[in-house]
Amino acid sequence: MTLTEINEKLVEMLPERRMQHSLNVANCAVKLCDIYDCDKEKAYIAGITHDCAKYLNNDQVDYYVKKYNINLDEYEMNNLALSHSIIGSYIAQYEFKINDIEIIDAIRYHTTGKENMSLLEKIIYMADLIEESRNFPNVDLLRNLSYSGKLDEALLISFDNTIKFVIGNKQLIHPRTVSARNYIMRNL
């Protein structure tokens, strides 16, 4: 699909606010590419599509899981907050026909992160959190770090925030975020 066609699909799949967030993530990711020397076109495409599965209903989730034989783990099963990244990566690959594995993986891991993330995965993870409409305590610290060459520092704080947030909500923590956090900490 062309970028225009992907945009048209996304407008159908996402409410206006989430579409605006997706555009903001794409633009933020492109800005980060200037700092970290990453491919801007890939960053834009990953940014705009990253949340494509965020508003699927249960029937649509079942449909895509069956259609693409998607293997959701015990944390992702019945949890769209986690599964939308995985399902979204299949929609991007097979419905939007995005063939670039780096883009697909950036979509796939944008919610939990993972051990040993690629530069594009890191950029999309952080852009999702710091794009201009985001507003939470410490977002400016994360922006300052991300825009001043300290992407890994920003990621470490973000993983810590997520882990604390999930614990505060008395939810299960996906172990990929723990691995992501420990990996960054060991290699900082």
Ligand SMILES: Nc1ncnc2c1ncn2[C@@H]1O[C@H](COP(=O)(O)OP(=O)(O)O)[C@@H](O)[C@H]1O
């Ligand atoms: N490691 C994790 N374990 C469990 N839940 C997680 C984990 N990481 C993220 N989440 C859940 O996913 C949500 C964030 O998903 P995200 O796609 O970033 O949403 P949004 O873009 O709306 O902020 C968190 O609010 C949390 O509930």
